[in-house]
Amino acid sequence: MKTSNYYSVTLLHWYDRHHRELPWRITPVAAKAGFFANPYHVWLSEVMLQQTTVQAVKPYFAKFLSLWPKVEDLAAAPSGDVMAAWAGLGYYARARNLKKCAEAVANEHGGIFPDTEAGLKALPGIGDYTAAAVAAIAFNRQAAVMDGNVERVISRLFTIDAPLPGSKPQMKAKVAELTPSDRPGDFAQAMMDLGATICTPKRPACALCPFNSHCLALAKDDPERFPVKAPKKTKPVRVGAAFVAVTPDGEILLRRRIETGLLGGMTEVPTTAWTARIDGGTTPDHAPFPGDWQACGQIVHVFTHFELRLAVYRLSHEKIDTEGGDWWEPVTNLEAQALPTVMKKAIVQAIPLAFSKL
DNA sequence: CAAACGTGGCT
DNA sequence: TAGCCAAGTTT
CATH class of the missing domain: 1.10.340.30 (Hypothetical protein; domain 2)
Structure with missing residues (x-):
């Protein structure tokens, strides 16, 4: 050579x-x-x-x-x-x-x-x-x-x-x-x-x-x-809802996403099914459990191939038994969790001081 | 092979 | 600001 x-x-x-x-x-x-x-x-x-x-x-x-x-x-x-x-x-x-x-x-x-x-x-x-x-x-x-x-x-x-x-x-x-x-x-x-x-x-x-x-x-x-590239496709918009449940002790309900696909294996707050090429619901009907869920605005997050708009809801609630691998996590320990940015945004929308060191 | 797959910085 | 872009891989 x-x-x-x-x-x-x-x-x-x-x-x-x-x-x-x-x-x-x-x-x-x-x-x-x-x-x-x-x-x-x-x-x-x-x-x-x-x-x-x-x-x-x-x-x-x-x-x-x-x-x-x-x-x-x-x-x-x-x-x-x-x-x-x-x-x-x-x-x-x-x-x-x-x-x-x-x-x-x-x-x-x-x-x-x-x-x-x-x-x-x-x-x-x-x-x-x-x-x-x-x-x-x-x-x-x-x-x-x-x-x-x-x-x-x-x-x-x-x-x-x-x-x-x-x-x-x-x-x-x-x-x-x-x-x-x-x-x-x-x-x-x-x-x-x-x-x-x-x-x-x-x-x-x-x-x-x-x-x-x-x-x-x-x-x-x-x-x-240069380099010459193929034209890009337009990004679709998907909508859904995220649910932040907080106990009087300051714990919030989390769960782990399935291992494959978008944000696979990462931690999230309960959401509607916005991943599956279909829009999830944006109302509290789809919450993980019934209650007086308070709307606290919307977050927008741009992924590589679509834009996501999540309605965020908050509920103060006594700790209830979890199912299917969900768990309650102290808000003071969120930094140690495998939370992707979109989920941090949703949590901050519901609890503005969630990630501040106070 | 085209589509899925995150995020933050820069213009 | 809306879009582009960054030391790509997997299916």
């Missing part, structure tokens, strides 16, 4: 001077000296970074390493603890697969991550991108790493007019062609850093780009036009 090329040499030179320093990385100097990043750290960060910003990931990454310093610790953790720690980061299937993957590595691979793309991709929650990224970054394998940043850089450099996602194979071939055998991990991270800091979706800083003399989009087109 070709060792290097104009693009890899140029980009790695830029990366040596302009790389971002991130908690899960080692420096280019250390990498060139033969050190390797911790595969557990690289894997954990890559999963968290799927469709998620660096800024959002940083505190979660620190929290996870603090709670579970090694992959065996994560494998041994109760899944409820993992879901609670992930709460707020979104795409909760990632957390469920994270746990499964940790168990597989700990129990079937002796606590050692596979060091090949194929071996990594066989694990839960690791797809094309993550397998290549971990192989390249943690094991210095010559893997072609392509994420949204790389798609943007490549599509602009070579003015790829075909729309995504159909053009992925073509772009992946380009990335494979450019990825050097020397420092493939740094090359991958450099492509992503370039996309994140210079070759940005809007108003790219072409004047600062190491490729500005070779970029076809800059030379003869509009860089912002």
